[in-house]
Amino acid sequence: MPTKFLRSFVLCAFAACFIATSISAQSSKQASDFHGAPVRSGLATPAIEKKVDALLRQMTLEEKIGQLVQYSVGSPTGPGTGRGGYAEMAATGQVGSLYNLESVKDANQFQHDAVEKSRLHIPLLFGLDVIHGYRTTFPVPLGLASTWNPQIVEAASRVAAQEASAAGVRWTFSPMVDIARDLRWGRIVEGAGEDPFLGSAMARAYVRGYQGKRLDAPDSIAACAKHYVGYGAAEAGRDYNTTEISEHNLREVYLPPFYAALDEGGASVMSAFNSLNSVPASANPFTLTEVLRNEWKFPGIVDSDWTSIAELIPHGIANDGKTAAWKAFTAGVDMDMEANLYHEHMLDLVKSGKVTQAQLDEAVRRILRVKFALGLFDKPYTDESRENHGALPAESLQLARTAAEQSFVLLKNDFLASRRVLPLASDVPTVALIGPLADDAGSMLGAWAGRGNPQDVVTLKTALTQKLGAEHIKYAQGGEILAASDAQIEESVAAARASDVAILALGEFTQEMTGEAGSRAHPTLPGRQEELLEKVTATGKPVVLLLFTGRPLVLPWAFAHVPAVLELWSPGVQAGPAIVRTLFGEATPSGRLTVTWPRAVGQIPIYYNALNTGRPAGNRDLTHPPKDAAEKYVSRYVDELNAPQFPFGYGLSYTDFSYGAPEISAKKLSAKTLNAELRKNSADAKPVLTVTANVSNTGKTAADEVVQLYVRLQGTSVEEPVRKLKGFQRVALAPGETKKVTFPLGADSFALWDIRNEYTVEPSLLHIWVSPDSSRGEAVELEITD
Numbered sequence: 001m002p003t004k005f006l007r008s009f010v011l012c013a014f015a016a017c018f019i020a021t022s023i024s025a026q027s028s029k030q031a032s033d034f035h036g037a038p039v040r041s042g043l044a045t046p047a048i049e050k051k052v053d054a055l056l057r058q059m060t061l062e063e064k065i066g067q068l069v070q071y072s073v074g075s076p077t078g079p080g081t082g083r084g085g086y087a088e089m090a091a092t093g094q095v096g097s098l099y100n101l102e103s104v105k106d107a108n109q110f111q112h113d114a115v116e117k118s119r120l121h122i123p124l125l126f127g128l129d130v131i132h133g134y135r136t137t138f139p140v141p142l143g144l145a146s147t148w149n150p151q152i153v154e155a156a157s158r159v160a161a162q163e164a165s166a167a168g169v170r171w172t173f174s175p176m177v178d179i180a181r182d183l184r185w186g187r188i189v190e191g192a193g194e195d196p197f198l199g200s201a202m203a204r205a206y207v208r209g210y211q212g213k214r215l216d217a218p219d220s221i222a223a224c225a226k227h228y229v230g231y232g233a234a235e236a237g238r239d240y241n242t243t244e245i246s247e248h249n250l251r252e253v254y255l256p257p258f259y260a261a262l263d264e265g266g267a268s269v270m271s272a273f274n275s276l277n278s279v280p281a282s283a284n285p286f287t288l289t290e291v292l293r294n295e296w297k298f299p300g301i302v303d304s305d306w307t308s309i310a311e312l313i314p315h316g317i318a319n320d321g322k323t324a325a326w327k328a329f330t331a332g333v334d335m336d337m338e339a340n341l342y343h344e345h346m347l348d349l350v351k352s353g354k355v356t357q358a359q360l361d362e363a364v365r366r367i368l369r370v371k372f373a374l375g376l377f378d379k380p381y382t383d384e385s386r387e388n389h390g391a392l393p394a395e396s397l398q399l400a401r402t403a404a405e406q407s408f409v410l411l412k413n414d415f416l417a418s419r420r421v422l423p424l425a426s427d428v429p430t431v432a433l434i435g436p437l438a439d440d441a442g443s444m445l446g447a448w449a450g451r452g453n454p455q456d457v458v459t460l461k462t463a464l465t466q467k468l469g470a471e472h473i474k475y476a477q478g479g480e481i482l483a484a485s486d487a488q489i490e491e492s493v494a495a496a497r498a499s500d501v502a503i504l505a506l507g508e509f510t511q512e513m514t515g516e517a518g519s520r521a522h523p524t525l526p527g528r529q530e531e532l533l534e535k536v537t538a539t540g541k542p543v544v545l546l547l548f549t550g551r552p553l554v555l556p557w558a559f560a561h562v563p564a565v566l567e568l569w570s571p572g573v574q575a576g577p578a579i580v581r582t583l584f585g586e587a588t589p590s591g592r593l594t595v596t597w598p599r600a601v602g603q604i605p606i607y608y609n610a611l612n613t614g615r616p617a618g619n620r621d622l623t624h625p626p627k628d629a630a631e632k633y634v635s636r637y638v639d640e641l642n643a644p645q646f647p648f649g650y651g652l653s654y655t656d657f658s659y660g661a662p663e664i665s666a667k668k669l670s671a672k673t674l675n676a677e678l679r680k681n682s683a684d685a686k687p688v689l690t691v692t693a694n695v696s697n698t699g700k701t702a703a704d705e706v707v708q709l710y711v712r713l714q715g716t717s718v719e720e721p722v723r724k725l726k727g728f729q730r731v732a733l734a735p736g737e738t739k740k741v742t743f744p745l746g747a748d749s750f751a752l753w754d755i756r757n758e759y760t761v762e763p764s765l766l767h768i769w770v771s772p773d774s775s776r777g778e779a780v781e782l783e784i785t786d
């Protein structure tokens, strides 16, 4: 176990140049790498501790246990307990939290039972999965991450908090900060992708948005970083499956976004379903106690995932419910979501001494802290007039549209004759609009749509009709997502033939194929959609493929034959307007991939920040099959390229950008100095290196570029990835404009978890790239001496 945890600082590595003018200024706390110091939580203030102490002193054993208990009241999103009688439980102090409530009235009613009828008047905490919006549904989290714009994520989360809190919800089970390197896993859509640095920036943004400036403001909600930890590493991409992650990788890759969420003040954590290194994550003392409590000193709640405590039995580490409750609780899970086991067994466990009074008090203290921090004791009820039952406000819709536009990733845009396919000319005479997702409002909301309402959605068909007029559109649904008839395919082909351009809106069946329990072994276009695409493309008309998916799909034919492809994820309520503005050039695509896009399923898991191996294939153009021993005995496939279809960070624009060589403020840095910086408090720490590069818009269209900074360390005690993201900036560039982009880097940009699992800077050779994605750019070299 590591013993040394160094105080580092959080650096404003990408402070300048964020675009979204309507978005508030960025907070001074920025993304940082995980560095193992205690998190900066605002939960355990002296005033709150005093109140908690006073309350704890009055509580009976049963009342304490009640605080640890949580049930879902409404629409289940997992196997239920079959129990009810929650009003009675609230009135007698037997439950601490309820979630999945249907209305603010229900919330107030249950709160009334808890506050007016129970002996100590302790309020309930109401939770819900508010993941990418409450009613104003924004793009799914993978889409939001593709904006590379933490400010817009923060703003979207603020809107979500305002709407959710008006419905009585004061706790969201978000952000999901699981790193995912395997697109077969349906839940890849719920997170920020494969990179810990970007994931940390997004984690912080969500927390800032949800929790606002003050957690006790009536429109703030407590965040919950989930699923702790390693859940995204599910073997073979199958949901709930086993994970095996070394402590080194846990610290380098999977823990940092959790650290970031909690260091930003995040109030809670959800323990995951998966087995981690043969110990279920919901009963894992190393991650839950050693790391979370002893190293990070996290004072907030650890909630279990839905029945994850009961699942210790099928995991095989408990043969009965009592043992499961004991193992989860003593490992560090404070609250039992839905398993009903703390309710049934905790009294016995305490009376028999298997759980001590001190342990119980500590868990109750964490829950009460959050309730006090939320101001629930002073204001337990929600003002029912706050909830908006009318149209969504214009500002929220504007934000949803901007977020969607910034999330779109242009994957391909070929020249046809003398111009690129996109943007389309606004006087295009006839457009064929084809595909099951062109007019499917429900699917635009994506997985975990909160209280998203299809009636609030403007579909592509509606927006396109508004733009061009119905007489310029030939619409053919082309079948359903999962099935189509020959006649529907023929009708689509005929529509394409009779038009000047064909737009195909294709993708996944959100409800079944993305999000929880949505793993896929065949991540391609389901049903007959690929056939539809091929037949429409065969008409020879220009084709624009719009992909509505929760993950990259393996579509080699499409990328070889379709001239223009735009990844749209699930764009939310403003899908149609955002897509139409992008298609016609009123908005320019600026999203970038936050997951590597494979060309073959056999390449999965594939991620950019991989190790080099001892026999790297490098960037060589390898032949298939290999032609000699030098080509054969390297880390490669004999039947496929190593390179992905599209690398992490990739995305095209309607303009072109060029990058100057990066410049650095020093050629040598000393490990000793950097380690001294690493130990400093954030307030005293300074940037240790400034990297600059000129970035130019060489085309004719104003556009945002996402400028990315990567590093590689060599000569270290452990193998380092071939590249690691350490900075990014979204920069607005007018046609012909050049901007000098500056990255001030802190010592943590060069730190790693070394061979003893200590966080440190080592003497090494360093390469730094400032580049448009993870595969390109010119490196500058630098040495870190003793």
Ligand code: NOJ
Pocket (backbone or CB within 6 Å): 077, 078, 129, 173, 226, 305, 306, 516
């Ligand atoms: C199970 C999911 O894994 C989790 O993400 C969600 O927050 C809970 N159910 C509550 O609905």
